[in-house]
Amino acid sequence: xxxxxxxxxxxxxxxxxxxxxxxxxxxxxxxxxxxxxxxxxxxxxxxxxxxxxxxxxxxxxxxxxxxxxxxxxxxxxxxxxxxxxxxxxxxxxxxxxxxxxxxxxxxxxxxxxxxxxxxxxxxxxxxxxxxxxxxxxxxxxxxxxxxxxxxxxxxxxxxxxxxxxxxxxxxxxxxxxxxxxxxxxxxxxxxxxxxxxxxxxxxxxxxxxxxxxxxxxxxxxxxxxxxxxxxxxxxxxxxxxxxxxxxxxxxxxxxxxxxxxxxxxxxxxxxxxxxxxxxxxxxxxxxxxxxxxxxxxxxxxxxxxxxxxxxxxxxxxxxxxxxxxxxxxxxxxxxxxxxxxxxxxxxxxxxxxxxxxxxxxxxxxxxxxxxxxxxxxxxxxxxxxxxxxxxxxxxxxxxxxxxxxxxxxxxxxxxxxxxxxxxxxxxxxxxxxxxxxxxxxxxxxxxxxxxxxxxxxxxxxxxxxxxxxxxxxxxxxxxxxxxxxxxxxxxxxxxxxxxxxxxxxxxxxxxxxxxxxx
Ligand SMILES: *[C@@H]1O[C@H](CO)[C@@H](O)[C@H](O)[C@H]1NC(C)=O
Ligand SMILES: *[C@@H]1O[C@H](CO)[C@@H](O)[C@H](O)[C@H]1NC(C)=O
Ligand SMILES: *[C@@H]1O[C@H](CO)[C@@H](O)[C@H](O)[C@H]1NC(C)=O
Ligand SMILES: *[C@@H]1O[C@H](CO)[C@@H](O)[C@H](O)[C@H]1NC(C)=O
Numbered sequence: 227x228x229x230x231x232x233x234x235x236x237x238x239x240x241x242x243x244x245x246x247x248x249x250x251x252x253x254x255x256x257x258x259x260x261x262x263x264x265x266x267x268x269x270x271x272x273x274x275x276x277x278x279x280x281x282x283x284x285x286x287x288x289x290x291x292x293x294x295x296x297x298x299x300x301x302x303x304x305x306x307x308x309x310x311x312x313x314x315x316x317x318x319x320x321x322x323x324x325x326x327x328x329x330x331x332x333x334x335x336x337x338x339x340x341x342x343x344x345x346x347x348x349x350x351x352x353x354x355x356x357x358x359x360x361x362x363x364x365x366x367x368x369x370x371x372x373x374x375x376x377x378x379x380x381x382x383x384x385x386x387x388x389x390x391x392x393x394x395x396x397x398x399x400x401x402x403x404x405x406x407x408x409x410x411x412x413x414x415x416x417x418x419x420x421x422x423x424x425x426x427x428x429x430x431x432x433x434x435x436x437x438x439x440x441x442x443x444x445x446x447x448x449x450x451x452x453x454x455x456x457x458x459x460x461x462x463x464x465x466x467x468x469x470x471x472x473x474x475x476x477x478x479x480x481x482x483x484x485x486x487x488x489x490x491x492x493x494x495x496x497x498x499x500x501x502x503x504x505x506x507x508x509x510x511x512x513x514x515x516x517x518x519x520x521x522x523x524x525x526x527x528x529x530x531x532x533x534x535x536x537x538x539x540x541x542x543x544x545x546x547x548x549x550x551x552x553x554x555x556x557x558x559x560x561x562x563x564x565x566x567x568x569x570x571x572x573x574x575x576x577x578x579x580x581x582x583x584x585x586x587x588x589x590x591x592x593x594x595x596x597x598x599x600x601x602x603x604x605x606x607x608x609x610x611x612x613x614x615x616x617x618x619x620x621x622x623x624x625x626x627x628x629x630x631x632x633x634x635x636x637x638x639x640x641x642x643x644x645x646x647x648x649x650x651x652x653x654x655x656x657x658x659x660x661x662x663x664x665x666x667x668x669x670x671x672x673x674x675x676x677x678x679x680x681x682x683x684x685x686x687x688x689x690x691x692x693x694x695x696x697x698x699x700x701x702x703x704x705x706x707x708x709x710x711x712x713x714x715x716x717x718x719x720x721x722x723x724x725x726x727x728x729x730x731x732x733x734x735x736x737x738x739x740x741x742x743x744x
Contacts (some may be wrong), residue, residue, distance in 0.1 A: 617630070
């Protein structure tokens with residue numbers, strides 16, 4: 227049976243021996259506090275760089291013990307330097323990249339991210355308590371070139387929102403965004419995430435189009451992405467057609483250009499009177515005629531947004547109008563006869579016609595009528611005041627012409643002058659009727675008076691009346707204060723005059739007469 231071996235492994239024998247010495251020296255001492263701290267050079271290190279952990283102490287040491295971390299666990303020992311024998315002993319935490327200097331400083335070569343953290347230096351002195359110094363080293367990765375990831379590189383204006391993400395995500399990195407080499411402008415549609423790594427453009431407009439760049443920075447490096455182009459699709463806007471002229475003459479050229487803001491560029495097409503003509507931005511029609519009048523529509527189409535917009539321009543091609551003439555049905559008529567028809571003769575079609583009477587714009591009376599297109603004027607019946615000269619005027623957008631005058635003569639109708647025989651008869655009868663009325667009234671009063679004197683007398687008895695007259699005297703109650711007397715009379719029918727436009731004469735009249743009882 228072998229006794230348990232107490233022989234330590236070869237590799238660590240001297241390290242453990244050194245620690246034992248230290249432990250013995252420390253065992254009776256009070257806990258030490260770190261007064262000085264180790265300063266790493268450089269303070270923030272990039273991966274792969276060398277970092278010197280400088281020993282700031284001027285104490286006269288016999289041992290320097292370096293540990294990874296902030297306590298003196300044997301397993302965390304990196305290296306021990308014996309000042310007296312100038313020998314170096316590596317500990318379990320030694321990686322092969324650490325080098326200790328006789329003055330106690332430790333050089334870390336080709337640092338890695340894993341080297342980040344606390345380091346502790348224990349200084350064993352010939353007399354007095356050992357010193358413990360700590361320090362931190364920070365190792366950062368050199369930032370890689372960032373890149374921008376977007377969920378939409380061709381957002382549609384007023385429709386889409388875009389998120390730009392700066393990749394990759396790294397520790398201790400600040401993110402910054404630039405647009406067209408400018409820092410972010412004040413814009414309520416731009417929103418940054420808490421870590422500034424994400425930039426959201428809410429409901430993009432064309433103003434947010436541009437080159438976006440993400441810049442990253444950490445303590446050891448900075449980098450920037452390639453620009454990312456946000457291509458906001460918009461439009462087409464309402465097209466404009468130039469030039470603005472709308473009236474042309476035969477022989478002119480129509481040369482129209484259509485323009486509409488659009489991204490990508492709009493596709494243009496032309497329609498004349500709603501019929502497709504061509505797909506160009508420009509429309510040229512040389513040597514036009516009046517038949518080229520019509521609606522000219524420019525339609526723009528954005529192939530990416532699939533939106534269309536159209537602008538219509540109405541173009542009239544008019545000739546200079548020729549002088550019109552009037553064709554009258556007759557020029558001499560008797561008063562109250564008709565009709566008289568004037569026709570304005572012109573070979574033009576797209577024109578407007580107006581009429582003149584005695585040099586002034588014609589005021590239509592109720593005996594005048596114009597045809598739908600104003601080409602003919604009908605007067606029926608003709609009156610005295612319709613006499614005089616007539617002209618018609620034709621005009622289009624570019625010219626106006628008036629016809630020569632046509633004179634209408636109206637001859638007075640002799641039989642119709644003064645009062646007609648019928649009217650005279652009517653007046654005579656009217657006068658007679660008035661006289662009869664008065665007679666009837668007197669008679670009624672007399673009947674009442676005599677009725678009161680003799681009770682036997684029938685008050686409603688029909689009395690003989692004048693020829694053509696019917697008379698009723700109504701006295702139903704003697705107590706009544708008021709009696710009504712109705713007198714009806716008729717007059718012979720008045721002979722109708724052919725040209726009269728007055729209402730027919732009154733044939734029957736009813737007259738109510740209030741008679742006060744006294
Ligand atoms: C210690 O020695 C190293 C290597 O020679 C040197 O770089 C350093 O400045 C010295 N002093 C301190 C305080 O570390
Ligand atoms: C992009 O992401 C944002 C935020 O998540 C969202 O509001 C937007 O609708 C997304 N855009 C597209 C085109 O998917
Ligand atoms: C984000 O950026 C703004 C300026 O754009 C800055 O004031 C802020 O400190 C940044 N935040 C972070 C976490 O980097
Ligand atoms: C224009 O058109 C008219 C008839 O349409 C023709 O008589 C004339 O020669 C043309 N002029 C030119 C320059 O083509």
